[in-house]
Every structure is written in structure tokens, then in C-alpha cells.
Amino acid sequence: MNRLLSVNNLNVVFNTFDGVSRVLRDISLEVGECESLGIVGETGSGKSVLSQSIMGILPVPGKIISGSIFFKGENLLSLSSKKMGKIRGAGLSMILQSPMTSLNPLFKVKEQMIEVLKTHSRLNNKEAVYRAEELLRIVRVPEAKSVLERYPFELSGGMAQRVMIAMAVSCNPALIIADEPTTALDVTVEKQIIKLMRDIMRRFNSSLIWISHDLDVVKQVCGKIAVMYGGIIVEIGSTEDILSQPLHPYTRALMDSQPSVSKRGRPLQSIEGFVPNMLNIPDGCIFDCRCLEKSGDCCQGTPPALVELDNGRRVACRKYL
Amino acid sequence: MVKPILSTCKLKKLFPVGRGVWNKPKAYVNALDKVDLDIMGCTTFGLLGESGCGKTTLAQLITRLQEPTSGTIWYKGHDITKMKGRDLRENRIYSQIQIVFQNPAEVLSPRRTIDFLLKEPLKINKVYEKEIEIEQKIEELLDKVNLRPELLTRFPHQLSGGQQQRICIARALSLNPDFIVLDEPTSALDVSVQAKILNLLVELQQKERLTYLLVTHDIRVAEYICTDIAVMYLGEIVEILKAEEFRQNAKHPYSKLLIESANTECEEKDFDLKVLDDPPSPINLPKGCRFQARCPVSIPICSTIHPELKKISDGTKCRCHRVTDN
Numbered sequence: 001m002n003r004l005l006s007v008n009n010l011n012v013v014f015n016t017f018d019g020v021s022r023v024l025r026d027i028s029l030e031v032g033e034c035e036s037l038g039i040v041g042e043t044g045s046g047k048s049v050l051s052q053s054i055m056g057i058l059p060v061p062g063k064i065i066s067g068s069i070f071f072k073g074e075n076l077l078s079l080s081s082k083k084m085g086k087i088r089g090a091g092l093s094m095i096l097q098s099p100m101t102s103l104n105p106l107f108k109v110k111e112q113m114i115e116v117l118k119t120h121s122r123l124n125n126k127e128a129v130y131r132a133e134e135l136l137r138i139v140r141v142p143e144a145k146s147v148l149e150r151y152p153f154e155l156s157g158g159m160a161q162r163v164m165i166a167m168a169v170s171c172n173p174a175l176i177i178a179d180e181p182t183t184a185l186d187v188t189v190e191k192q193i194i195k196l197m198r199d200i201m202r203r204f205n206s207s208l209i210w211i212s213h214d215l216d217v218v219k220q221v222c223g224k225i226a227v228m229y230g231g232i233i234v235e236i237g238s239t240e241d242i243l244s245q246p247l248h249p250y251t252r253a254l255m256d257s258q259p260s261v262s263k264r265g266r267p268l269q270s271i272e273g274f275v276p277n278m279l280n281i282p283d284g285c286i287f288d289c290r291c292l293e294k295s296g297d298c299c300q301g302t303p304p305a306l307v308e309l310d311n312g313r314r315v316a317c318r319k320y321l
Numbered sequence: 322m323v324k325p326i327l328s329t330c331k332l333k334k335l336f337p338v339g340r341g342v343w344n345k346p347k348a349y350v351n352a353l354d355k356v357d358l359d360i361m362g363c364t365t366f367g368l369l370g371e372s373g374c375g376k377t378t379l380a381q382l383i384t385r386l387q388e389p390t391s392g393t394i395w396y397k398g399h400d401i402t403k404m405k406g407r408d409l410r411e412n413r414i415y416s417q418i419q420i421v422f423q424n425p426a427e428v429l430s431p432r433r434t435i436d437f438l439l440k441e442p443l444k445i446n447k448v449y450e451k452e453i454e455i456e457q458k459i460e461e462l463l464d465k466v467n468l469r470p471e472l473l474t475r476f477p478h479q480l481s482g483g484q485q486q487r488i489c490i491a492r493a494l495s496l497n498p499d500f501i502v503l504d505e506p507t508s509a510l511d512v513s514v515q516a517k518i519l520n521l522l523v524e525l526q527q528k529e530r531l532t533y534l535l536v537t538h539d540i541r542v543a544e545y546i547c548t549d550i551a552v553m554y555l556g557e558i559v560e561i562l563k564a565e566e567f568r569q570n571a572k573h574p575y576s577k578l579l580i581e582s583a584n585t586e587c588e589e590k591d592f593d594l595k596v597l598d599d600p601p602s603p604i605n606l607p608k609g610c611r612f613q614a615r616c617p618v619s620i621p622i623c624s625t626i627h628p629e630l631k632k633i634s635d636g637t638k639c640r641c642h643r644v645t646d647n
Contacts, residue, residue: 042511043482157372186371187538191582213511216585257516259545264565267523268516268545274481 005031010067021278036208038218041228044275090120090171097180099160103152110148120171135166158189177209230286237313247315249293325359332356332392352378354556365533367547374553376536380502416496423505425485429477436473462491483514504536540583555611562637572644
């Protein structure tokens with residue numbers, strides 16, 4: 001199978017006044033052509049740092065210290081910033097959580113959309129405007145012509161997010177990374193955006209990485225899920241497998257803590273304790289201090305690596321060694 | 322017959338927009354329109370709706386953080402609508418109705434220690450005379466929300482989101498309230514942290530005999546913790562029913578739309594694309610039913626006559642011309 005994106009043993013640190021924070025440790029994952037991968041994790045799991053590393057927009061004091069990120073056969077980490085700039089926004093694009101902070105409030109929608117088009121293609125002004133209008137129609141923005149003339153603050157959250165999606169697909173990307181694209185939106189709007197993204201993937205033959213803290217959202221869009229905790233991937237496999245039979249204790253705890261009508265009258269399963277400090281990572285398994293299924297030696301030695309089981313499932317847990 | 326602990330009657334709130342001739346507002350935002358509610362003691366009443374439906378405005382009116390334009394609010398049999406500062410203090414309404422907000426990081430002053438923040442409501446309301454009584458109360462509050470006394474010397478930014486929200490809950494409890502408004506209390510928290518906070522709220526409700534008004538946009542939370550759910554749309558309540566039966570028994574097309582949106586089973590054919598993502602402006606409300614432009618089952622009467630909130634024989638209430646008793 002063609003591997004469009006391949007992240008291999010990626011290690012990212014943040015150099016802070018209090019020491020070195022090891023936010024991503026030995027991350028390996030791949031996304032094939034026309035595939036969708038969901039990355040699920042809570043605060044501090046490192047999912048946003050991972051997406052920023054892939055896009056090459058990791059903020060200071062973040063630093064990639066080892067590993068590789070292969071995209072269409074090229075190691076993105078070895079490219080010059082000029083070459084990376086050609087890929088970013090075109091072959092590899094991103095949709096962020098809050099369109100209101102990602103879209104420039106000083107420029108009209110038209111100007112922001114044609115900027116992307118003119119940077120990455122040979123379209124002239126007139127052609128770019130025409131293409132921008134066409135893209136807005138593809139993402140189902142009503143009255144596309146008049147929306148082009150509006151400023152971002154004049155748009156609703158859902159509409160602004162559609163503009164972002166239009167910008168992200170404007171140069172036919174092979175891979176779109178969506179970092180919590182619907183978290184800030186109402187549930188009816190969220191459902192529409194989910195459906196739109198599924199249509200977009202089909203229409204543009206793009207692959208998708210959807211990052212979220214919400215398993216229920218990710219399961220509607222992605223065929224594969226990677227669960228992250230404390231800077232590592234703890235489990236990765238097909239959506240169907242992970243949801244029907246979660247293997248890692250963290251995945252299980254996460255699913256059990258979701259409220260639902262069937263759990264009325266009983267306390268929800270919660271995860272005691274906190275994510276360990278990335279400045280001082282303990283020996284053994286990162287989830288040990290909060291795990292309900294641990295054994296005596298989970299807190300010792302090297303952390304369990306991601307081990308491959310049948311049908312492509314991988315888990316980082318001593319129980320499966 | 323048991324009376325509700327809190328009721329509203331035809332509660333209305335308009336916000337003026339812009340300035341025209343003689344400084345009169347050019348238009349008004351219809352944030353809330355003649356809302357009638359009855360909340361029974363020791364229950365959790367859920368207000369479910371999306372942005373702009375008026376649920377936060379309703380929560381603020383009930384806690385008297387905003388003044389209603391018209392209508393009445395009854396609390397334990399007293400009309401508290403027009404009560405002002407001194408009356409509210411003397412009748413202890415301020416202490417009996419408390420509120421917990423969505424984002425604890427924005428609520429807790431970053432310049433104050435947790436110790437100061439917990440003592441603040443007690444000192445302002447002159448609850449105790451002696452410092453030692455205040456210290457004991459703080460210990461008791463921390464214990465109720467399962468936090469350790471070591472946190473007292475820390476600043477809010479040194480606590481996690483869940484711990485910060487527990488401090489906000491502790492502050493809300495400090496004046497021994499009977500009624501707590503929870504305005505999206507877990508929306509800003511991770512799922513596993515949300516679980517702990519929801520468990521805490523349920524435990525406290527039983528121990529302290531509290532009544533909750535829970536404002537949320539998350540059906541899963543509402544279904545799990547609420548006794549009753551009122552669905553709001555553009556400033557009106559469109560349906561009220563028991564939370565346990567919400568998914569099976571909801572009749573209003575908007576309630577069904579919310580349920581369908583939260584439904585995670587992947588079906589291509591389902592979603593009605595007629596539903597635009599922009600509801601009509603709350604300044605220029607349409608004639609007739611407010612949901613009609615997005616409704617998949619609207620009929621001609623919906624665009625001319627505004628439906629009333631009707632009682633249905635199964636005990637629910639619904640504001641829809643298509644929903645009748647048979």
C-alpha cells in the first residue's frame with residue numbers, strides 16, 4: 001500500500017526555564033492514500049504538537065530532536081524552509097480549531113482565498129477569484145459571491161470554518177490535517193462539517209488526519225484511530241476494532257468516562273490522578289500511576305513499546321507483550 | 322401539591338442595538354421571549370440549545386445578573402424579579418441562588434491565591450465573625466469538593482482545569498445555597514475530567530439537597546444528569562420533557578434535529594441539507610414559527626401563526642403545529 005505520510009520515531013522537546021519537556025516520544029504512524037486517521041487524546045497528550053511538527057510550524061521553544069516525517073517519499077525535516085513553504089498549503093494543508101483566530105480579521109475572504117491560490121499556482125487575479133467562488137460553492141457556502149466580499153467577523157462560526165476548509169482544499173492537497181475543526185461549533189453545524197469533510201475527501205481524493213478529544217466525532221469520519229496519552233501513541237487500529245474492543249486501559253477508561261443515558265443513576269468511570277509532568281517522566285509505563293489494570297512491574301524499566309498484534313492493531317501495554 | 326422552588330412567568334429580555342433618532346435604539350435583539358418555567362426542588366433542570374438560543378441569558382436573569390425586560394421570577398414563593406441589592410441581601414436570595422460558569426480560568430482572579438478566593442464570599446457577606454470559623458469553613462468546603470488543603474497557597478494557573486472548576490463549585494457552596502445555576506460547567510474540560518465533575522455534582526446534590534439549573538449544548542450530559550430537559554431555540558422553549566425519555570420521546574422537529582446531529586451512527590442518506598447553518602436573526606424574527614425556515618416538516622400555517630407551548634397528554638410540552646395530542 002502506498003504510504004502517503006510516514007512518521008518514524010519522532011521525538012519533540014520543549015526547552016523551558018524549568019528543564020526539557022519531552023512532549024512527543026518515539027511517535028510512529030502512517031497514513032495511506034485516500035485514508036483517514038483520527039488522533040484522539042486529551043489535554044497534554046501531544047496531539048497538536050504532532051500536527052504542528054508535520055506541518056513544520058512548531059512554535060519556539062519546540063524542537064524536533066530526532067526521527068523523520070516522510071511525505072510523498074520526501075523527508076520534510078530535511079527540506080529547506082522555501083521548499084517546505086511550497087508544500088505547506090498546497091499538497092499538505094491544515095484546518096484549525098478556531099476560524100476566527102486563523103482567518104485574518106483585516107482582510108476580506110476573497111483576498112485571503114486568492115492569496116493561497118496565487119502562492120501555489122499560476123492563476124492570475126481574475127482566474128483566482130473565479131476559482132475561489134467555485135470553492136465556496138463546493139463547501140456549500142450560500143451566496144458565495146457576496147461572502148467573498150465579507151470580512152471574517154461578518155461570518156458565523158460554521159460559515160468561517162467552511163471558508164477555512166475551502167482554503168485548505170484550494171490546491172488539491174494530498175493530505176489535510178484538521179486540528180479540532182468542530183470543537184468550537186454547535187452540534188448541528190458540526191454534523192454538517194463532518195458530512196462535508198467526508199464529501200471533500202471523496203471529491204479531492206485526499207487523505208485526512210482528524211485530531212480531536214471526542215471519539216464520537218472521530219468515529220464518523222475516520223477509518224483508523226490512534227489514541228495518544230502523555231506524549232506517546234498508546235493504541236492504533238481500525239475504528240471498528242478500537243471501538244468494539246479497546247485494548248489499552250487508557251482507551252477503555254476514556255470510553256467509560258463518556259456520559260450517556262444508559263449510565264443514569266451510576267457514577268461515571270473517571271480516571272484518578274493527573275497526566276505526569278513532561279519535565280520529569282517516570283520510569284515504566286506513562287499511564288501506570290492512573291491505570292486500574294496495572295501489574296507490579298508496570299512502573300519499572302523502559303516504557304512498553306507499540307507492539308503489533310493481528311490485523312494491524314498496535315498497543316503499548318505490558319499485557320500484550 | 323408540591324410547589325416548584327423556582328418559576329418564571331412570561332420572562333422576556335430585549336437587548337437594544339445601535340442608536341437612532343433621539344438616541345433610541347435602532348432595533349432590539351429578542352434574546353428571550355415569554356419564557357415559562359417550573360423547576361421542582363432537588364431536581365436537575367436542563368436547558369439544552371445551541372449558540373444564540375437564550376439559555377445563558379435565562380441563567381443570568383434567574384441569578385439577577387441581568388434585569389428582565391418584563392415577566393416575573395418566583396423563588397420559594399417570593400417575587401424576586403424586581404428585588405434590588407439590599408432586598409436581595411436581606412432576604413438572602415444572593416446566597417441561596419448561586420452560579421458556576423463555563424471557563425474557570427476566566428472566573429478566578431489570576432492574582433489571588435485559592436485561599437483568598439474561597440474566603441472572599443464569606444468575608445463580603447460577613448458570614449462569620451471569627452477568623453477561625455472562616456478557616457474551618459474553608460477546610461469543610463475543600464473536603465466537599467475532594468481537594469487537598471495544600472492547594473490553598475497556590476494561584477489558579479497552578480491548578481488543572483478540573484481543580485479550578487472544583488474551586489468554583491466550592492465557592493458556589495460557601496453560602497449554603499439551595500439553587501445552583503450551572504452554565505456549561507464541563508464544556509471546557511476533557512472528557513475524563515468532566516466525568517469527575519459530573520460525579521461530584523451528583524454527589525453534592527444528594528448530600529446538600531440542591532436544585533440545579535444546568536445549561537448545556539451537549540445532549541449526552543443532559544441525558545445523563547438531568548431530571549427534565551427544556552429545549553430552547555431563538556429565545557423560546559420549544560419542548561419540555563423528561564431527560565430519561567429524551568431520545569425516544571422528543572417530538573419537536575428541532576429536538577429531533579439535535580438528536581440526529583448527536584447521533585454518531587454513520588449514515589450517508591440521512592442529513593437534511595435544507596437545514597442551513599444560520600438560524601434567522603434574533604433582531605428580525607420571522608412571522609409564525611421561528612424554526613420554520615429550517616424545518617423539514619413545516620406546513621403553510623407555520624409561516625403565519627406562531628405556535629404556543631402546548632401540554633401533551635404524555636406529560637410533555639411542545640411548541641409545534643404538527644404535534645397534537647393524537
